[in-house]
Amino acid sequence: MKFSYQTGFFICIILVVLLIFKDIYKYSFQFTLEKNARGSDANLDISEDLFYSLIYRNSSLNSTMMDKVISRLFTSPHSTLSSMNETDIENILDQNVNITNSNKNWTISFLVSKIRRHQQFVRKCVSKNFTLVTAYWDLGTFRKGSAGLFSTSLYKNLALSFRYMLNPFVIYTDSLEFKNLMETIRKNLSFCTKIIYMNRTNIGAFKLVDKIKKIYEQPNYPKYYPNTVNPAYAAAQNAKYNVMAETYRHGLFNTTYYGWIDVGYFRDLVDAKDFYVMVVPPDFDPTRLAFNRVNPHVETTDPLTVFRDNMVWVGEGMVIGKGNVIEEYERFYQRAVDFFLDLKLMNTDQQVIYSVYTKKGRQSLKPEIEIQPYLPKPPGNAWFYLGFLCRKVIKIP
Missing domain, CATH: 3.90.550 (Spore Coat Polysaccharide Biosynthesis Protein SpsA; Chain A)
Incomplete structure (x- = not known):
């Protein structure tokens, strides 16, 4: 059976995606914070567990994929990560994520923008009467x-x-x-x-x-x-x-x-x-x-x-x-x-x-x-x- 170049490329993409999700699944259920730096002694949401699992394993994901994953988890309305400010984000990235300064700066800027939009929307929804x-x-x-x-x-x-x-x-x-x-x-x-x-x-x-x-x-x-x-x-x-x-x-x-x-x-x-x-x-x-x-x-x-x-x-x-x-x-x-x-x-x-x-x-x-x-x-x-x-x-x- 012969494979075309396009078919082979497509199969490779599928394998990479499956490997990525295998790693995410593997690590997402193994990490629970007893007490985070923001003062909560409750277990974090599963989305936060996933986020920390990704960054603590010194992810080999490419920077674009990492940005998308972190962005989704930070801005989830179900996650207390959305309350973090620019300094919080920078400290986590400095300590745990192996990315270049340019990518880090872009990630911080992007996340802060998303978080602020999320917070502004929440404020607008609060009842006035x-x-x-x-x-x-x-x-x-x-x-x-x-x-x-x-x-x-x-x-x-x-x-x-x-x-x-x-x-x-x-x-x-x-x-x-x-x-x-x-x-x-x-x-x-x-x-x-x-x-x-x-x-x-x-x-x-x-x-x-x-x-x-x-x-x-x-x-x-x-x-x-x-x-x-x-x-x-x-x-x-x-x-x-x-x-x-x-x-x-x-x-x-x-x-x-x-x-x-x-x-x-x-x-x-x-x-x-x-x-x-x-x-x-x-x-x-x-x-x-x-x-x-x-x-x-x-x-x-x-x-x-x-x-x-x-x-x-x-x-x-x-x-x-x-x-x-x-x-x-x-x-x-x-x-x-x-x-x-x-x-x-x-x-x-x-x-x-x-x-x-x-x-x-x-x-x-x-x-x-x-x-x-x-x-x-x-x-x-x-x-x-x-x-x-x-x-x-x-x-x-």
């Missing part, structure tokens, strides 16, 4: 319903879902460990992130822990873990209205809308690597607060039954409202909590809100702000419908 607020208060390890034990390590893992959220983001915490983690997670989005490290006893809701404790110690008061067992947990749920209102009052990002989101709200997306932005849901009434409806609301239910039977109307994992409405609701909500405490009743904010909008609750408290419950549509978990309705994936070029 919707700030998200969350909090992690270190309550130790506690039992939660039938879901098992919840600990700091679990919440740290759940928080990874916020790495690619393109919204102004305010995090309150009394845990130095959690604060440091969030600084790492949001490093590339630090320009739209505020982390407030504070003593939780300075928040109004936590000043009521002793009162809540006495209610939970009543004989035959029903036990729902942790709602009616851990007074600090109930206070933490009530505190969300305090921190949302504080965020608005201090004008940390000065947006029109503010929303609470639980640390574990996107628990099914901790491994997702898409940038996303949270938007105000469709048909939202700016005079109300948006919640996710979980169960029907029976207006004739007695508040005593709501608290003692652990009844739920709307989920508390996400709350959305205009800044001034949230501030007004915080004052009303505190009045409602005091009212139910005087009746020797307490649970979480879910039971407070259900009870407020019963016939008896309306007669006693006269709420001026109404709830806008979003009815879940299948498929998906009904508890998280509102958040996924607001979540829009952004494709970064």
Whole structure:
């Protein structure tokens, strides 16, 4: 069998490509950084492992191929390499890549240009009118319903879902460990992130822990873990209205809308690597607060039954409202909590809100702000419908 010159050349090209990908595959799964120079103690993305595998083996790839591979890995929206500056890139190339000065200079210039364009695009995608607020208060390890034990390590893992959220983001915490983690997670989005490290006893809701404790110690008061067992947990749920209102009052990002989101709200997306932005849901009434409806609301239910039977109307994992409405609701909500405490009743904010909008609750408290419950549509978990309705994936070029 005779081969033409063109056929032979084509076969050689195929063999070279196969050898290159064989080496990439071989080395890409053997290198894991325990702690990189930028301060993260988490394992790097596989794209970063591949990058370091290439440069540490003193690659024999030609400079054009090397430039393309490095470029793709540096500018990947899934890679923290995109946060590196010109000096970082030059140091890595000097120490690990055997290329000429001219090629190195071209590579640095090209990568810096690509990285800056990527960063500029990300900044443009950040929401201008919707700030998200969350909090992690270190309550130790506690039992939660039938879901098992919840600990700091679990919440740290759940928080990874916020790495690619393109919204102004305010995090309150009394845990130095959690604060440091969030600084790492949001490093590339630090320009739209505020982390407030504070003593939780300075928040109004936590000043009521002793009162809540006495209610939970009543004989035959029903036990729902942790709602009616851990007074600090109930206070933490009530505190969300305090921190949302504080965020608005201090004008940390000065947006029109503010929303609470639980640390574990996107628990099914901790491994997702898409940038996303949270938007105000469709048909939202700016005079109300948006919640996710979980169960029907029976207006004739007695508040005593709501608290003692652990009844739920709307989920508390996400709350959305205009800044001034949230501030007004915080004052009303505190009045409602005091009212139910005087009746020797307490649970979480879910039971407070259900009870407020019963016939008896309306007669006693006269709420001026109404709830806008979003009815879940299948498929998906009904508890998280509102958040996924607001979540829009952004494709970064």
